[in-house]
Amino acid sequence: MLGTTIVLAIREIRRHLLRSFLTILGIVIGVSAVVTMVTLGNGATKAVQESIASLGSNILQIRPGQGFGRGGGGPRPPAFKAADVEAIRSQIAGVKAVAPQAQSSGVAIANAANWSTTINGTTSDFFEAQQWQLSAGRLFTPAEEQAGKAVCVIGSTVQTNLFRGEDPIGQRFRIRDLSCTVIGTLVTRGQSGFGSDQDDVVIMPIKTVQRRFTGNRDINFIMVAVDAAYDTSAVQGEIEKLLRERRKITGGKQDDFNVFDTKQISDTLSGTTQILTGLLGSVAAVSLLVGGIGIMNIMLVSVTERTREIGIRLAIGAVAREVLLQFLVEAVALACLGGLIGLLLALIATFFLAPVLAVPFLFDPQINLLAFVFSAVIGVVFGYFPARRAASLNPIDALRHE
C-alpha cells in the first residue's frame, strides 16, 4: 500500500510541476542555506585551525601534576629531572627540540629602574621550539648553558621597562642576588593564548636559575617541539609511556604528570568559529521552518481543491487512514524533493563560494544527511494537519463540493 501511495504522490507532484516547485522553494532555500552555512563554517574552522597550527604547532607541554596549575591537595607530584629531558630527547622519535624550564620570579634592577618579572631558566632549544626570534644579540652558547653563567636574553617588555630605549646588549642588571649580563633581546610576541604577556620575561640558562634561584635541580616544565612529519598525539602517547616508566607509575594508577598539546588551544579557538557556524546554521534552520509552513499552506489549498477527489476515494472505499497517508506521503515527498534540490544547490554554492571566501571546501556527509532528514521531518510535521483535514472529510459533502 505504501509503495502505491508513493507512486500516487509522485504522480500528483508531476501533475502540478510549477506549483510543486513553488511549494518546495522554501525547503530548497532553507536546506541549501543551512548546508551552505555549516559547510563554509566548517571550512572556516579548519582554516583557523590551520593558521594556528602554522604558528606554533606541534608543541607538547609537559608539567608535573594533573591539569593546569597545582590544584587539589595531597603531596605535590615530583618535578622532572635533567635525565627525563635527556630520555625524551634520545628515546622518542620525532622530537625536534626539548626545552626544560625552571621558573622563578624576582625584581630586576638596572640603573634607576626596577621591574618585577618572571625568570625562566631553559636551553636554547626553547627558542627553536617557540620559534621565537632574537631582535638583537645572541643566544646562550652550550658552554654558558653547561657552566650556568649569569647571562640572559630578555623579552621586549622587560627591555622597555628596564632600559628605556638604551641598547641593553652587554649591560648588566641585578635580579634578586644575581648580577646578570644581557646577551640578547627578543622580538615582541604579544599576549599568549591565555592573555598573559609573553614578553615580560628574563630567560637564563636553566642551570643558572636552578643554582641561584630555585636552589634545586627541579625542572617544572618541559616543552617539546614535534617534527611536523610525526603525529603529535602519537608522540604525546610515547612521551606519556616513557614518563610513566621513569616515574614508576604502574597499572591503572593515574599519571602524576600531564602532557598537553597546544592544539587544544587551537581547539578552543576553533570552538568559537564552530559556535558561530551553529548560530548561522540555526538562523538558516528558521528559514527551513518557514519552508515547512509553505508546504502546509499549499497542502491545505490542495486538500480544498481536491475535496471532490477525496470524496471519490472515500466513496470507493478508502478508509480515513489511507487518505491521511496519501496526503502525508505527498507532503513528505515534496519536502524530501525540496531537501534533495537544496543539497544540490548547497553543493554548488559552497563549491564556488569557498574559494571566494578563502576557506577550504569540505564536504560533510553528516550535515547533508541531517538536513535531508530534517526536511523529511518537516514534511511529516507540516503535512500532518492538512492530511488529517483530508481524512476527516465527510464523503457526502466532499462529493458535493464544487
Place this chain on the structure above:
Amino acid sequence: MAADPLISLRGVTKTFGEGPTAFQALKGVDIDIMAGDFVAVMGPSGSGKSTTMNILGCLDVPTDGEYLFRGHHVERLTRDQRALLRRRYLGFVFQGFNLLARTTALENVELPLLYRGESKKTRHDMGMAALDKVGLAEWWDHTPAELSGGQQQRVAIARAIVTHPDVLLADEPTGNLDSERSIEIMELLTDLNRQSGITVLMVTHEAEMAGFAHTIIHFKDGLVESVGAGNQSRAGVPA
C-alpha cells in the same frame, strides 16, 4: 423466491441538525431489495430519495432504525468498517461522473483496485476488462477532458464495476447527458444487471429512465409513497 432480501431498511429515520432548526429528511422508511433487482428511486427534490441513497450506499447512517445489508447491521458499523464494506460490495456512479481530472481512463478505473491492494498486473488486467465491458478499451489512455460526457460516464461505470460489486448505486447517472447518450447508459446498466447479476439502485427524476428498472420506488416527504413495477418488470421479482 423465499431468499432474504439483499438490502433491508426498517423504520429508518434521518434528522439533520438539532433543536428547532432540525429537519427530518426521512420519517420511517421500510424498503426491501432483492439481489439482482434493478430499482429506480424517484421523487421530487427534498423527498428523501438522496438521503436514502446515501444511507443505502453506506456513506451515511440512519438517525434511527435498522439497515441490514447481507444480514449485517450497517448502522452499527464504524466509519472505516463502512468504507471497507463499500470497497468490497458497492460501486458508485454519480451524476457529475466524478472522474479524477488529468488521469487516464484506465487509472481512474484502477483506482478502487489500488485500495484493494491488487498488484499492478491485476489492476491493469481487471481495469482493461472493465473498460472493455463498457466499450471503451481503446480509450484507456485518454483523460476525462478528452472524452465525451457519455464516455466519461461509461468510464465511471467501469470504475464502479471493476471490483465486481454486489450493488451498483447510481445517482442520476443520466442527469448530465442528452437523451441519446442517456439511453445508451441505461442500456449498459440493464446489461450489467442482466448479464453480471449486479443489483442496480438508481436515483432518477426522468420517468423514461426509470422505465428501464424492474422496480420503481416513489418518495414523498420523507416516506415511501409507492412501490411499483417498471416497464421491464418480470414476474417473480418481488417488490
